Amino acid sequence: MVKKSLGLFILILSIGLIMMGCPKKTVVKEEPSVAKSEEARRLEAERAEKEAKEAKERELAKIREEEAKKAQEKEFERSLVAKKTPGIEGEVFESSLLKDIHFDFDKYDIRPGDAEILKENAALLSKFPKIKIQVEGHCDERGTVEYNLALGERRANSAEASHLPRHCCRSHLHDQLWKREAFRSGS
Amino acid sequence: MLKHFALLVSFLFSVFIPSAEARVYLDIDQPAFVQIPIVVPKWKSVDKTPSALSEKAYEILANDLTLSGFFKVIDYHRLPISLRDKEGIPAGALLQEWMPAGGEILLAGETSLDPNGLTLRLRFHLFDLVEQKHLVGKQYEGHLQNLRNMVHRVTDEVALQITGEKGVNNTKIAYTVLQGESKEIFVSDFDGANVRQITQNRSINLSPAWAPDGKKIAFTSYLKRNPDLYLIDLDGKNLSRFSHYPGLNASPSWSPDGKQIALMMGMEGKSDIFLIDGNGGNPKKLTKSHGNEASPSWSPDGKEIAFVSDRSGSPQIYVMAADGSDVRRVTYEANYNTNPSWSPKGDRIAFCGRVGGRFNIYTIGIDGTGLQRLTSDSGNNESPCWSPDGRYIAFSSNRTGRSKIFIMNVNGLNQRPLTESKGDESSPSWSRRFE
Numbered sequence: 001m002v003k004k005s006l007g008l009f010i011l012i013l014s015i016g017l018i019m020m021g022c023p024k025k026t027v028v029k030e031e032p033s034v035a036k037s038e039e040a041r042r043l044e045a046e047r048a049e050k051e052a053k054e055a056k057e058r059e060l061a062k063i064r065e066e067e068a069k070k071a072q073e074k075e076f077e078r079s080l081v082a083k084k085t086p087g088i089e090g091e092v093f094e095s096s097l098l099k100d101i102h103f104d105f106d107k108y109d110i111r112p113g114d115a116e117i118l119k120e121n122a123a124l125l126s127k128f129p130k131i132k133i134q135v136e137g138h139c140d141e142r143g144t145v146e147y148n149l150a151l152g153e154r155r156a157n158s159a160e161a162s163h164l165p166r167h168c169c170r171s172h173l174h175d176q177l178w179k180r181e182a183f184r185s186g187s
Numbered sequence: 188m189l190k191h192f193a194l195l196v197s198f199l200f201s202v203f204i205p206s207a208e209a210r211v212y213l214d215i216d217q218p219a220f221v222q223i224p225i226v227v228p229k230w231k232s233v234d235k236t237p238s239a240l241s242e243k244a245y246e247i248l249a250n251d252l253t254l255s256g257f258f259k260v261i262d263y264h265r266l267p268i269s270l271r272d273k274e275g276i277p278a279g280a281l282l283q284e285w286m287p288a289g290g291e292i293l294l295a296g297e298t299s300l301d302p303n304g305l306t307l308r309l310r311f312h313l314f315d316l317v318e319q320k321h322l323v324g325k326q327y328e329g330h331l332q333n334l335r336n337m338v339h340r341v342t343d344e345v346a347l348q349i350t351g352e353k354g355v356n357n358t359k360i361a362y363t364v365l366q367g368e369s370k371e372i373f374v375s376d377f378d379g380a381n382v383r384q385i386t387q388n389r390s391i392n393l394s395p396a397w398a399p400d401g402k403k404i405a406f407t408s409y410l411k412r413n414p415d416l417y418l419i420d421l422d423g424k425n426l427s428r429f430s431h432y433p434g435l436n437a438s439p440s441w442s443p444d445g446k447q448i449a450l451m452m453g454m455e456g457k458s459d460i461f462l463i464d465g466n467g468g469n470p471k472k473l474t475k476s477h478g479n480e481a482s483p484s485w486s487p488d489g490k491e492i493a494f495v496s497d498r499s500g501s502p503q504i505y506v507m508a509a510d511g512s513d514v515r516r517v518t519y520e521a522n523y524n525t526n527p528s529w530s531p532k533g534d535r536i537a538f539c540g541r542v543g544g545r546f547n548i549y550t551i552g553i554d555g556t557g558l559q560r561l562t563s564d565s566g567n568n569e570s571p572c573w574s575p576d577g578r579y580i581a582f583s584s585n586r587t588g589r590s591k592i593f594i595m596n597v598n599g600l601n602q603r604p605l606t607e608s609k610g611d612e613s614s615p616s617w618s619r620r621f622e
Contacts, residue, residue: 087369087390089411106501106523108479144525144539144546144569145393145614146438147495147502149414150451150458150479153435157456 072127097124101159106143108154118159212292212349213257219598222259223349225252226290226316229263231275233299233308241298244309244338248296250378251342251356254594256579256601257349261290276312282319291317294345300331307331311341313348322348335380336621343620355574359618360581361385361395361404362592365611372406374421375592379606385423394438397618399445404616405429407437416450416467429467440483440492442509449473449483449492460494462509473511484527484536485509486553493517493527493536504538506553517555524549526570530597532577537561539569539582548582550597561599568593574617581605581615 080093098121101114110118125131143151213223227249232241245263252258263271266288276295277285285293296311312324325344327337339356346354358377363370364384372385372395386392391409398405403418410417414437416430430436434453441448445465452461452470460483462471474480478498485492489509496505501522507514518524523541530537535550535557546567551558562568566586573580577597584593584602589610595602606612 087388088409106497143523146451146482147479147497147525149393149435149437150453150481150495153453153458154479157453 069127076124076128103155106151108151108158110158219600220257222257223292224261224290225258225292225294225345226261226266226285226288227252227263227294228266228270228277228285229272229274230295231297233297235302236298236300240300240307240334244296244298244334247335247338247378248294248342251339251354252294252345254378254601254603255342255346255354255356256596257346258292261288276310277314279321282314282316285316288316291315292322292349296341305331307334307337309337309341311344313345335376339377352576352578353620355576355579355620357621358575359397359401359621360592360594360605360615361397361618362583362605362612362615363393363395364608365590365613372404372419373612374404375606377594379604382606382608383421383423385419385421386426387423394614395616396439396441397616399441399443399619401619401621405439405441405448407435407439416448430463430470432470438482440485442485443487443489449485449494451481451483460492460511473507473509474514475511476514482526484529486529487531487533491529493529495525495527504536504551506536517551517553518558519555520558528572528580529553530573530577531575537571537573537580539571548580550580559599561595561597562602565602570614572615572617573597575619579617581617583613583615585610 076095076097079095079097081096083092083094099117101110101117103109104111213220227245230241230245230248232238249260249262252260270285270288275297277293282293293314293316294311295314296309299308299310300306301308306328307330308326308328310324310326313322314320315322323344325341327340329337336357339354342356343354346352346356356377359374360377361372361374364373366389368391369389370391370393371387371389372392373382374385375382385395385404386406386408388408388410393407393414395404395406397403398418401421403420405416405418407414408417409415411428411431413431413433414435415428416436416439417426418429419426430448430450430452432452432454435451435458437451437458439448439450447462447464448467449460449462451458452472453459454470455472458479458481459472460474460480462473463469473492474494474496476496476498478496479502481495481502483492483494486506491506492509493504493506495502497503499516503516503524504518504527505514505516517527517536518538518540521540521542524538525540527536527538530550533553535552537548537550539546540549546569547563548561548568548571549558550561561580562582562584566584567590568582568584568586571580571582579594580597581592581594583590585591586593587604587610590613591608591610592605592612592615593602594605605615
């Protein structure tokens with residue numbers, strides 16, 4: 001449609017120019033400006049309409065996005081289960097949407113398949129920049145307590161070192177080992 | 188809780204002729220020793236002393252002697268009728284009549300409670316039945332509430348006479364007890380009596396370690412969501428947070444002079460052995476490898492520290508100088524050796540090693556020679572720690588199902604549970620002698 005009007009415009013312009021070649025001046029001269037402003041107005045109107053339409057679409061998309069985000073937040077919130085530890089300060093929640101990774105016995109390096117899990121967890125958590133994340137490194141009771149603490153420390157750090165906070169391997173029994181908090185909140 | 192009671196000790200020199208030369212009764216450093224049969228006649232209740240009191244003293248006494256592992260106690264209940272009712276201390280000339288009892292040593296005594304009902308006197312004499320001679324006599328006087336302590340003094344003395352070294356009957360053992368999802372710290376007497384809960388915070392409390400002066404216990408707790416180091420008095424009061432660097436502040440081990448603590452700290456991204464001073468400050472990193480370091484244990488002379496490191500690829504026992512220099516590896520067998528505990532005698536290190544999926548207690552010379560296994564075919568046995576005289580080892584074992592604290596002689600004999608509790612106990616720490 002633009003091209004058509006442009007073509008038309010050019011035609012009008014050229015007609016105007018041809019007419020300008022004749023000794024008659026005034027009447028011929030005014031014609032292109034009038035046509036121009038009409039065309040310009042038409043173009044502008046078209047453009048404005050288009051912009052309005054696009055703006056509306058953007059707004060709709062924005063609303064949809066926000067709704068999706070809210071839905072996701074709600075889903076995340078719903079997935080949160082309070083972790084009750086009476087003798088430890090503060091409130092902690094766990095989410096079933098965040099997956100644990102496991103370590104081989106006596107090891108603390110991230111296994112190949114687990115890197116993907118960590119990325120997924122990070123992607124989810126990055127949508128909630130205001131929450132504080134705690135990384136836990138656990139060990140099971142097959143080992144001895146103090147050496148397990150050292151391993152747990154390294155495992156939590158191992159996960160953190162990939163710059164992605166997440167929960168680590170599962171503990172079989174009650175010997176839960178907490179790691180220090182990884183702060184991700186801006187505030 | 189523990190009061191230094193006014194104790195009156197008097198040597199009783201009597202008509203018995205003391206021996207000029209000491210007979211070697213029991214060489215407890217031998218890998219296996221035969222227990223000495225000791226006759227313990229019924230104790231006499233002097234004047235108006237209630238017989239129940241004497242019975243109680245006798246019960247504690249006989250139990251101490253049995254628990255020591257050095258003696259085979261011939262209790263008066265098992266004596267022939269002619270001897271069963273004889274109470275108190277026999278005159279020298281009458282020692283002969285005790286021969287049929289089958290003992291080599293005789294321990295006789297009496298209890299005496301003042302008319303005020305508060306002051307207790309324990310008097311005992313020790314005799315060599317083989318050589319028919321008197322060995323020692325003593326009297327202890329103190330407050331009635333200190334009955335147990337006073338009886339323990341008697342049995343400590345008997346051990347001194349027979350083995351050349353005082354017993355450890357007046358010591359206490361701290362340990363952790365799993366309660367639901369929490370671990371709390373408890374303390375028990377050496378004979379399993381007076382079990383007391385020290386922490387009551389429902390958190391996870393780990394690795395109790397007695398201060399050398401016996402007044403405080405250091406331990407790690409997750410009270411504030413980080414494994415911090417705390418101090419607490421024996422009565423459970425005066426809880427103070429001692430070290431709370433981010434990450435681990437765990438597995439404390441006091442220097443023998445009580446001025447420093449070696450511990451595991453994670454503030455540099457992994458667990459290393461650090462030293463901190465008496466105020467919990469001035470952290471100094473000792474270990475410098477890429478491995479995970481754990482479980483420091485100070486040598487009795489304060490010059491070296493044993494610890495666990497997996498720098499070779501698996502957790503093994505190492506020793507370093509107290510400034511972190513001169514690191515040398517001690518264990519080479521098997522691929523999981525942890526929880527070192529340095530003997531107060533200085534010559535051996537106890538640890539637990541995993542072979543075939545099972546943990547057992549071992550001791551090894553500090554130069555890495557003379558490996559000795561002390562437990563076998565009895566579940567998982569972990570966390571060894573020595574008595575202050577270096578003649579006993581306390582450890583945790585799940586041989587009866589749930590984990591319990593056990594005690595054994597250093598040669599592995601006489602393994603017995605510390606308390607009668609149902610279990611879920613671990614991580615023992617042995618106090619100094621309380622006099």
